[in-house]
Amino acid sequence: MSDLIQRIQALKLIPVIALQDAELAVPLAKALVDNGLPAAEVTFRTPAAAEAIRRMREAYPDLLIGAGTVLNASQVDAAVAAGADFIVSPGFNPTTVRYCQQKAIPIIPGVNNPSLVEQAMELGLTQLKFFPAEQSGGIGMLKALAAVYPVSFMPTGGITPANLADYLALPCVMACGGTWMVPGQLIEARQWEALGQLIRDAVAQL
Numbered sequence: 001m002s003d004l005i006q007r008i009q010a011l012k013l014i015p016v017i018a019l020q021d022a023e024l025a026v027p028l029a030k031a032l033v034d035n036g037l038p039a040a041e042v043t044f045r046t047p048a049a050a051e052a053i054r055r056m057r058e059a060y061p062d063l064l065i066g067a068g069t070v071l072n073a074s075q076v077d078a079a080v081a082a083g084a085d086f087i088v089s090p091g092f093n094p095t096t097v098r099y100c101q102q103k104a105i106p107i108i109p110g111v112n113n114p115s116l117v118e119q120a121m122e123l124g125l126t127q128l129k130f131f132p133a134e135q136s137g138g139i140g141m142l143k144a145l146a147a148v149y150p151v152s153f154m155p156t157g158g159i160t161p162a163n164l165a166d167y168l169a170l171p172c173v174m175a176c177g178g179t180w181m182v183p184g185q186l187i188e189a190r191q192w193e194a195l196g197q198l199i200r201d202a203v204a205q206l
């Protein structure tokens with residue numbers, strides 16, 4: 001887990017992706033790698049997720065790949081079989097967390113209030129997603145949580161170029177998640193140049 005967290009901390013930004021078509025996975029991974037952001041959180045919000053992860057892993061063995069929106073054990077299995085390095089969930093589901101822990105699979109579950117942070121800590125977790133970040137009180141809420149709990153957060157949801165730096169400046173923030181540098185319309189339209197520019201602009205802010 002600590003190696004993984006170091007990699008996430010070094011990247012500072014994890015692009016969150018919903019891919020409609022696994023054919024788009026490798027060109028998207030190429031755009032991310034070529035433009036300086038070698039990571040992807042591929043969400044299980046689409047049926048293409050596992051195949052997209054498999055193709056990315058095959059083409060880019062060193063790419064940091066998370067599986068996002070993982071809601072249950074069978075999605076954990078599918079993600080890991082496809083080559084995911086870690087699991088992310090939008091909420092805190094103790095069943096999914098325990099399943100990952102039994103299999104020694106890193107999981108970063110989502111929380112957005114003190115009670116959930118405490119439940120996560122009880123299971124030994126100290127790196128958590130803060131989701132949905134802006135809608136849950138944003139930076140003010142994170143500061144309040146960090147004052148009480150020795151945990152690090154990956155805020156996701158409502159992170160934009162306008163607030164990224166403020167989130168990253170908080171000592172409790174290990175990285176942010178966001179979609180703005182990998183918008184679905186550009187990916188589906190295979191606008192790799194435009195996408196590359198968005199990714200470069202995001203990296204330039206880090």
Ligand SMILES: O=C(O)C(=O)C[C@H](O)[C@H](O)COP(=O)(O)O
Pocket residue numbers: 016043045068069070088089090131156157158159177178179180
């Ligand atoms: O599916 C998940 O597990 C999620 O975490 C949801 C996405 O991360 C957010 O919807 C991203 O929010 P935006 O960056 O505001 O577009």
